[in-house]
Amino acid sequence: MKTKDEDKTENVPLIELKGVRKVYGTGIAAMEALRGVDLSIYPGEFVAVMGPSGSGKSTCMNILGCLDTPTNGTYCFQGVEVGQLNHDQRALLRRNYLGFVFQGFNLLNRTSALENVELPLLYRHTSKSEMHPLAREALEQVGLTGWEHHTPGELSGGQQQRVAIARAIVTRPVVLLADEPTGNLDSKRSSEIMDLLTSFNRDLGITIIMVTHEQDMAAYAKRTVHFLDGLIENDRKQKEKSSC
Amino acid sequence: MLGNALILALRELRRNVMRSFLTMLGIIIGVAAVIILVTLGKGATRQVTEQIASLGSNLLMIHPGKHMGPGQSSGAAPFKLADAEAIQREIPSLIAVAPASSSSMTAILGNENWTTAVTGSTEQYFSLNNRKIKDGRIFTSNETRVGVAVCVIGETVRIKLFGRQNPIGSQIRLNKLSCEVIGLLEAKGQSTMGSDQDDIVVIPLRTFQRRVTGKEDISIIQVSVRDGISTDKVKQDIARLLRVRRHLSDNEEDNFDVMDMKEIAKMLSGTTQVLTSLLSAVAGVSLLVGGIGIMNIMLVSVTERTREIGTRLAIGAMEREVLLQFLVEAVVVSSFGGLIGVILALISSVVLAGVLNVPFVLNVPIIFIAVLFSAAIGVIFGYFPARKAAQLDPIDALRHE
Numbered sequence: 001m002k003t004k005d006e007d008k009t010e011n012v013p014l015i016e017l018k019g020v021r022k023v024y025g026t027g028i029a030a031m032e033a034l035r036g037v038d039l040s041i042y043p044g045e046f047v048a049v050m051g052p053s054g055s056g057k058s059t060c061m062n063i064l065g066c067l068d069t070p071t072n073g074t075y076c077f078q079g080v081e082v083g084q085l086n087h088d089q090r091a092l093l094r095r096n097y098l099g100f101v102f103q104g105f106n107l108l109n110r111t112s113a114l115e116n117v118e119l120p121l122l123y124r125h126t127s128k129s130e131m132h133p134l135a136r137e138a139l140e141q142v143g144l145t146g147w148e149h150h151t152p153g154e155l156s157g158g159q160q161q162r163v164a165i166a167r168a169i170v171t172r173p174v175v176l177l178a179d180e181p182t183g184n185l186d187s188k189r190s191s192e193i194m195d196l197l198t199s200f201n202r203d204l205g206i207t208i209i210m211v212t213h214e215q216d217m218a219a220y221a222k223r224t225v226h227f228l229d230g231l232i233e234n235d236r237k238q239k240e241k242s243s244c
Numbered sequence: 245m246l247g248n249a250l251i252l253a254l255r256e257l258r259r260n261v262m263r264s265f266l267t268m269l270g271i272i273i274g275v276a277a278v279i280i281l282v283t284l285g286k287g288a289t290r291q292v293t294e295q296i297a298s299l300g301s302n303l304l305m306i307h308p309g310k311h312m313g314p315g316q317s318s319g320a321a322p323f324k325l326a327d328a329e330a331i332q333r334e335i336p337s338l339i340a341v342a343p344a345s346s347s348s349m350t351a352i353l354g355n356e357n358w359t360t361a362v363t364g365s366t367e368q369y370f371s372l373n374n375r376k377i378k379d380g381r382i383f384t385s386n387e388t389r390v391g392v393a394v395c396v397i398g399e400t401v402r403i404k405l406f407g408r409q410n411p412i413g414s415q416i417r418l419n420k421l422s423c424e425v426i427g428l429l430e431a432k433g434q435s436t437m438g439s440d441q442d443d444i445v446v447i448p449l450r451t452f453q454r455r456v457t458g459k460e461d462i463s464i465i466q467v468s469v470r471d472g473i474s475t476d477k478v479k480q481d482i483a484r485l486l487r488v489r490r491h492l493s494d495n496e497e498d499n500f501d502v503m504d505m506k507e508i509a510k511m512l513s514g515t516t517q518v519l520t521s522l523l524s525a526v527a528g529v530s531l532l533v534g535g536i537g538i539m540n541i542m543l544v545s546v547t548e549r550t551r552e553i554g555t556r557l558a559i560g561a562m563e564r565e566v567l568l569q570f571l572v573e574a575v576v577v578s579s580f581g582g583l584i585g586v587i588l589a590l591i592s593s594v595v596l597a598g599v600l601n602v603p604f605v606l607n608v609p610i611i612f613i614a615v616l617f618s619a620a621i622g623v624i625f626g627y628f629p630a631r632k633a634a635q636l637d638p639i640d641a642l643r644h645e
Contacts, residue, residue: 067638068637068638091561091563092562095559123556
């Protein structure tokens with residue numbers, strides 16, 4: 001999977017934003033969250049998105065995750081212009097290619113961790129016999145074995161965050177989009193999660209785009225994009241990290 | 245896809261037991277109220293019809309005066325015994341003719357007294373009114389003609405005056421008349437109009453006229469027509485005869501009324517139909533209130549559910565998958581609630597019909613109407629807010645406050 005993707009597409013961007021603008025509201029109340037962003041991300045990359053709050057990084061993530069549509073500009077995913085897709089086609093794109101870890105987790109209330117993680121598999125029509133083992137495995141990877149039948153209300157913030165990560169990776173998406181995946185975790189848990197994401201990126205070839213505030217976390221990524229006032233201020237590749 | 249939606253819907257219902265239950269409660273109450281009220285209303289109507297039918301369809305009642313409606317009649321001269329005799333003599337194809345007159349008076353036995361309806365009539369009164377003797381005997385035609393002081397009493401009168409004693413052979417006093425109790429009628433219970441049919445004393449007509457009231461008046465003549473003879477024809481014959489006897493000229497209206505049981509049935513079921521429509525209106529209001537209950541729960545849960553829909557869309561659910569799930573949820577809740585409502589209604593109807601002493605009449609159309617109406621409300625108010633949410637961009641659904 002990894003080699004095939006890399007061979008084929010080393011020079012074709014997986015994700016390409018061109019002149020993307022996003023305006024909220026109209027008239028005098030209009031607020032420009034993105035002011036013409038160009039961004040290309042290639043398969044297998046691990047990108048950290050940084051910037052102060054209000055700089056447009058979350059908006060950009062929502063557009064990348066096909067949760068929101070740009071006001072102007074184009075977004076191409078694997079060469080397909082997302083703006084041309086209809087509601088259902090975008091849903092299928094999210095279902096089959098993307099995994100999203102929300103800042104506010106967005107887990108289903110009163111629903112066990114296991115069922116939350118199974119949800120994307122259900123929409124993928126994964127057979128019942130495969131669903132349980134896959135969901136359990138994902139929960140095990142985020143260190144939640146034994147918590148399968150607890151509902152979000154019974155889990156701590158950090159545990160909920162890990163359920164959200166498990167739900168995003170259980171389908172082995174092409175791209176994993178994570179909005180502050182370590183925001184609620186202590187440093188030990190944070191580094192565990194980052195190691196996990198690094199291994200997904202390295203071993204499974206999952207492209208990861210992650211919003212973070214912390215320099216430590218951004219250090220795990222191979223590339224860091226800085227947002228400021230709705231524009232990309234700085235985009236630099238890190239030196240190849242020696243893997244531990 | 246339907247299987248998937250079913251799994252998702254059932255999971256969602258199981259998680260939200262309270263919400264599901266409250267929604268169902270609206271449906272249950274609405275459905276049950278309508279079915280119970282309509283079933284009992286129909287039962288009461290049926291009871292009226294049956295009671296009248298038990299009197300026989302070949303019975304005619306002749307009143308002086310003209311019936312204006314239930315309980316109203318214009319005043320007119322009463323009949324005389326000679327009128328009844330003329331009917332018996334001149335109208336063919338009659339089985340029996342029973343002139344009767346009644347009055348309310350106090351019956352006295354020793355220290356006990358009881359105010360009751362005393363009727364003077366002939367021995368044919370009993371067969372015409374379907375009254376059977378439980379103990380003793382009725383008076384004979386000879387006793388009627390002579391006017392002896394005997395009486396037949398109803399069950400209520402027996403209880404009030406005699407308690408546990410055997411009444412047959414005792415003397416009771418009606419005004420100044422002292423008469424011997426020769427028979428006890430079989431209990432018949434309440435009439436359709438609510439009066440106690442066992443609170444009566446029947447004495448020979450001649451005795452009544454001569455020794456109790458001192459008047460020759462007759463307030464009603466009951467006539468039974470032989471089977472197979474048209475009652476309409478007999479009614480016309482009687483009317484013609486009475487017009488002559490009451491000296492009515494051609495341009496005068498009848499000052500008497502010949503009614504057959506069909507007309508009486510129509511009159512009475514008119515009353516119960518008013519009652520049934522009233523009950524149906526109350527039932528309709530219950531259904532509406534139940535519907536509003538369903539609506540409330542559905543609309544209140546929209547905020548939470550919009551975020552849930554946002555999450556599902558973000559994970560990759562298509563609009564139609566989300567909608568199918570919500571539709572299945574609404575249908576499952578509505579049909580389950582409807583089913584419980586119907587079962588509850590049937591049980592309550594059977595019990596209440598027993599308590600209120602009306603027959604249990606199953607009315608299938610009303611069950612369908614009630615269930616379909618509540619189900620429609622459940623589905624509409626479950627489905628349309630969900631559809632609105634599912635058409636949003638996922639991020640807007642997620643941000644919904």
